[in-house]
Amino acid sequence: xxxxxxxxxxxxxxxxxxxxxxxxxxxxxxxxxxxxxxxxxxxxxxxxxxxxxxxxxxxxxxxxxxxxxxxxxxxxxxxxxxxxxxxxxxxxxxxxxxxxxxxxxxxxxxxxxxxxxxxxxxxxxxxxxxxxxxxxxxxxxxxxxxxxxxxxxxxxxxxxxxxxxxxxxxxxxxxxxxxxxxxxxxxxxxxxxxxxxxxxxxxxxxxxxxxxxxxxxxxxxxxxxxxxxxxxxxxxxxxxxxxxxxxxxxxxxxxxxxxxxxxxxxxxxxxxxxxxxxxxxxxxxxxxxxxxxxxxxxxxxxxxxxxxxxxxxxxxxxxxx
Amino acid sequence: xxxxxxxxxxxxxxxxxxxxxxxxxxxxxxxxxxxxxxxxxxxxxxxxxxxxxxxxxxxxxxxxxxxxxxxxxxxxxxxxxxxxxxxxxxxxxxxxxxxxxxxxxxxxxxxxxxxxxxxxxxxxxxxxxxxxxxxxxxxxxxxxxxxxxxxxxxxxxxxxxxxxxxxxxxxxxxxxxxxxxxxxxxxxxxxxxx
Numbered sequence: 353x354x355x356x357x358x359x360x361x362x363x364x365x366x367x368x369x370x371x372x373x374x375x376x377x378x379x380x381x382x383x384x385x386x387x388x389x390x391x392x393x394x395x396x397x398x399x400x401x402x403x404x405x406x407x408x409x410x411x412x413x414x415x416x417x418x419x420x421x422x423x424x425x426x427x428x429x430x431x432x433x434x435x436x437x438x439x440x441x442x443x444x445x446x447x448x449x450x451x452x453x454x455x456x457x458x459x460x461x462x463x464x465x466x467x468x469x470x471x472x473x474x475x476x477x478x479x480x481x482x483x484x485x486x487x488x489x490x491x492x493x494x495x496x497x498x499x500x501x502x503x504x505x506x507x508x509x510x511x512x513x514x515x516x517x518x519x520x521x522x523x524x525x526x527x528x529x530x531x532x533x534x535x536x537x538x539x540x541x542x543x544x545x546x547x548x549x550x551x552x553x554x555x556x557x558x559x560x561x562x563x564x565x566x567x568x569x570x571x572x573x574x575x576x577x578x579x580x581x582x583x584x585x586x587x588x589x590x591x592x593x594x595x596x597x598x599x600x601x602x603x604x605x606x607x608x609x610x611x612x613x614x615x616x617x618x619x620x621x622x623x624x625x626x627x628x629x630x631x632x633x634x635x636x637x638x639x640x641x642x643x644x645x646x647x648x649x650x651x652x653x654x655x656x657x658x659x660x661x662x663x664x665x666x667x668x669x670x671x672x673x
Numbered sequence: 674x675x676x677x678x679x680x681x682x683x684x685x686x687x688x689x690x691x692x693x694x695x696x697x698x699x700x701x702x703x704x705x706x707x708x709x710x711x712x713x714x715x716x717x718x719x720x721x722x723x724x725x726x727x728x729x730x731x732x733x734x735x736x737x738x739x740x741x742x743x744x745x746x747x748x749x750x751x752x753x754x755x756x757x758x759x760x761x762x763x764x765x766x767x768x769x770x771x772x773x774x775x776x777x778x779x780x781x782x783x784x785x786x787x788x789x790x791x792x793x794x795x796x797x798x799x800x801x802x803x804x805x806x807x808x809x810x811x812x813x814x815x816x817x818x819x820x821x822x823x824x825x826x827x828x829x830x831x832x833x834x835x836x837x838x839x840x841x842x843x844x845x846x847x848x849x850x851x852x853x854x855x856x857x858x859x860x861x862x863x864x865x866x867x
Contacts, residue, residue: 361804361805361845364804364841365838365840365841366834366839366841368838368839390803390847390848390849391847392799392803392804393803393804393805395796395799396795396805397749398791398792398796399792399795399796399799400768401768401771401772402771402775402789402792402793403772403796403861404692404864405860405864406857406861408860409857409859409860410853410856410860413853444695447695448694448695454860454863454864455860457859458856458857458859458860459856460859461855461856461858461859462849462856464852464856508748508749508751509749509751512750512752512754513751514751514754514765515695515760515762523752523755547714547750548714548715548752550748551748551749551750552748552791553715553748555811556745556746557715557718557746560718564715564748593830593833593834596829631837632838634834
């Protein structure tokens with residue numbers, strides 16, 4: 353199936369591994385990603401802070417190009433911020449008549465027009481989870497990631513795209529968990545999986561950002577993760593490139609690799625690591641990847657959860673003293 | 674807006690609501706329950722919690738609100754927004770407060786927090802290239818405003834990013850830059866800043 357593809361600026365260099373692995377894994381799943389020609393930056397979280405109408409017009413140019421070029425009503429964005437901005441602008445163009453009127457005039461100055469609501473903006477995880485489905489992903493697995501303990505990290509904008517509906521739960525998302533489980537990995541449950549990585553705070557107040565990063569790393573490590581899987585270039589950058597800064601700031605010794613979930617899908621699909629952008633992460637994923645075993649590990653439970661015998665916690669008799 | 678609102682001079686709250694898209698009028702119904710403050714990951718570093726800011730907006734404390742670092746410390750995580758029982762678009766209101774602060778000329782006072790400068794540097798690059806070049810934005814921001822931290826960055830994390838081939842030095846330019854520039858120029862004429 354054909355989809356419009358909006359890579360976003362990060363994918364060109366910093367998050368090249370995400371782009372490469374996305375291209376590798378979508379193909380066998382029957383997804384054809386057609387890049388929007390001449391797309392521009394979405395403005396991240398910066399433009400809207402300075403100039404409202406230009407910020408909306410900036411994003412609208414991409415929506416207009418996508419609807420004009422691709423012949424697909426679906427537009428896939430792998431970056432959380434790009435996804436949010438595209439979705440949010442499309443949403444407010446439908447909801448706010450004044451913004452729509454002004455954006456229409458601005459687009460017209462560039463001989464473009466866009467009909468709000470005509471493009472369905474999706475995050476890549478959404479496309480894989482909803483359109484393709486966990487079962488179809490499972491069918492493509494050739495080398496399961498047995499024994500690899502992966503903490504899925506969702507960040508903010510995918511589970512919580514503002515006040516718009518999301519395909520997953522706002523506070524306890526599970527879509528990536530299910531995909532990682534289908535890959536044969538051991539999914540690590542940890543409470544902070546949808547908390548903030550600090551976003552651009554590393555540039556504004558490093559102390560604030562480092563504390564947010566520290567909490568996430570600690571929570572994933574405390575729950576036994578070998579690595580963290582992300583779905584956003586900003587989250588990857590903060591958790592990976594600032595891990596050393598966290599260690600020197602707090603005297604911690606974190607050394608947990610941060611990879612894109614698509615890289616793990618690629619490995620399980622049987623692609624060699626070097627075709628999936630492995631090696632571009634600052635904290636090397638190599639030692640963790642060596643933990644992958646041919647056989648599935650015995651099911652383990654660190655905590656007894658959801659026992660079916662009773663709905664309420666009840667006192668139990670000790671067996672054999 | 675309702676008749677009651679239009680029949681009196683606009684209050685600070687009216688102004689904030691008017692410039693925020695979506696159901697911003699829900700701010701009139703803020704319960705002061707503090708769910709936003711309790712959900713905010715950067716709350717401890719803010720001058721005033723989001724809840725306090727809304728009380729201050731209600732009280733018309735314009736200067737205090739616009740001088741506050743609160744909106745600049747908002748990380749846009751949307752926790753407050755999905756939890757707010759009154760469905761106030763809190764994150765969007767924070768963006769409005771940033772724009773109002775810049776408009777009101779409080780840019781310099783908030784200078785210490787580096788935030789408006791970072792946004793300006795970022796936008797400057799986007800307007801002139803059509804693309805941002807991620808870490809390049811960071812370097813330029815630090816070189817221009819914080820040379821000492823730029824050196825630290827360049828020799829530390831920056832160097833590692835270069836070794837990994839993840840750092841760009843030159844921005845990619847889009848092909849139809851004149852088109853983007855005409856769109857943005859027109860958009861600014863139509864009421865850019867708050």
